[in-house]
Amino acid sequence: MNDDLDQNLADSLHRRAHEAPTDGQHFGDVRRRVRRRRQRHMAMGVAPALIGVGYLATRPVAEPTQSADSVDSTWLGDATTILPAMASSTTWLGNELGYRCLAMSGYDLGDGYIYYDVCEAGPAMTGDDLFDLQAGVPFETMDTTTMLGNYTTTIEYYPTTSDNGGQLPTNVATTTTDPSGSAFDPNSTSTTQVP
Amino acid sequence: MHDPLLADSRVFPTEVVVRDDIEQAYRRMYPSLVRLAYVLVDTPELAEEAVQEAFTRAFGKWSRIDNVDAYMRTCVVNACRKVQRRRLLVRRTPQPSIEYGALDADHLADVVRSLRPPMREAVVLRYYLQLSDAEIADTLNMAVGTVKSTLHRARAQMKKELS
Numbered sequence: 001m002n003d004d005l006d007q008n009l010a011d012s013l014h015r016r017a018h019e020a021p022t023d024g025q026h027f028g029d030v031r032r033r034v035r036r037r038r039q040r041h042m043a044m045g046v047a048p049a050l051i052g053v054g055y056l057a058t059r060p061v062a063e064p065t066q067s068a069d070s071v072d073s074t075w076l077g078d079a080t081t082i083l084p085a086m087a088s089s090t091t092w093l094g095n096e097l098g099y100r101c102l103a104m105s106g107y108d109l110g111d112g113y114i115y116y117d118v119c120e121a122g123p124a125m126t127g128d129d130l131f132d133l134q135a136g137v138p139f140e141t142m143d144t145t146t147m148l149g150n151y152t153t154t155i156e157y158y159p160t161t162s163d164n165g166g167q168l169p170t171n172v173a174t175t176t177t178d179p180s181g182s183a184f185d186p187n188s189t190s191t192t193q194v195p
Numbered sequence: 196m197h198d199p200l201l202a203d204s205r206v207f208p209t210e211v212v213v214r215d216d217i218e219q220a221y222r223r224m225y226p227s228l229v230r231l232a233y234v235l236v237d238t239p240e241l242a243e244e245a246v247q248e249a250f251t252r253a254f255g256k257w258s259r260i261d262n263v264d265a266y267m268r269t270c271v272v273n274a275c276r277k278v279q280r281r282r283l284l285v286r287r288t289p290q291p292s293i294e295y296g297a298l299d300a301d302h303l304a305d306v307v308r309s310l311r312p313p314m315r316e317a318v319v320l321r322y323y324l325q326l327s328d329a330e331i332a333d334t335l336n337m338a339v340g341t342v343k344s345t346l347h348r349a350r351a352q353m354k355k356e357l358s
Contacts, residue, residue, distance in 0.1 A: 005354065006322065012303035013234055013323040020233035020242055022226035027218045033251040 217257045221250055224264065228271050234319050235275040236282075237308060245274035268324075269334045272316055279312050306356045314349035317342055 225246060232242035249270035253260065260266045307318055313335070320331045328346075332339045 009322040017230035030250045
């Protein structure tokens with residue numbers, strides 16, 4: 001039975017095999033397949049590189065970042081105004097107390113002009129003393145003058161005995177003069193007019 | 196693009212020698228390999244496709260092949276296996292039946308065709324190509340013992356089908 005089956009199987013498979021047409025394709029078809037295969041492999045290798053280069057070429061360029069110490073350049077929306085370098089002067093006020101008020105370098109873009117702020121403790125002054133100053137504890141009349149370009153702003157602090165809730169003294173008179181010496185109102189100055 | 200396949204023999208003599216070798220082998224082996232593939236995949240188109248694909252894959256490594264006949268036989272069997280796998284996937288989706296109506300009625304061959312791929316390949320290699328167990332094992336990349344058991348199970352299944 002096994003021999004019969006084996007022989008019949010062999011005969012059947014040979015008959016089936018010889019039904020196959022064997023005069024079809026030529027070696028040129030293999031060559032074409034090889035070429036297509038190489039092109040496909042090459043494309044698979046090159047495509048990621050092209051995508052990378054394309055991304056680099058079309059990516060959005062980031063806005064230039066402003067470093068912390070570049071106070072002379074400020075972004076003002078659509079128009080950029082290059083502001084003059086500001087004189088950051090430190091003036092000692094009330095030497096006997098040992099504190100100083102810094103005329104801070106900066107532009108208050110909301111008001112369109114400069115801001116002055118912050119008194120800090122000197123070597124002989126503690127944090128409590130500074131708080132007292134900001135709370136309006138009496139201190140001697142003093143003034144500080146800051147040169148900003150050709151504009152001069154003089155701030156005068158007057159003594160007070162009232163507690164204004166931890167804010168800087170409110171009874172401050174600020175006088176700003178332009179290069180000709182005339183009085184100049186900083187509140188009326190727009191941002192683009194800052195010298 | 197420069198293609199070494201079409202290169203001048205004075206510039207690329209090695210490529211041309213390789214090309215001649217594989218071309219001669221192609222002419223010599225093509226009919227027998229197509230017949231083998233035809234028994235495995237049932238349609239002449241797929242059989243020719245399998246043989247072409249086998250030669251395409253062998254092209255780049257032709258100079259490193261020791262036993263060309265055995266290598267190409269394995270390549271063709273693998274290509275046919277790929278075709279059968281693809282066909283199984285296609286059968287999972289409702290599609291009109293193809294190719295079987297074109298075959299002549301041959302009950303034994305139909306039984307062979309109904310075998311699962313490893314059994315069918317082992318049966319074809321044994322009964323059509325008359326290969327030994329060791330050669331079948333080499334071609335199908337399996338142990339000789341596995342070939343023997345596979346053939347035994349295939350024969351038992353065919354007997355059951357025929358009885």
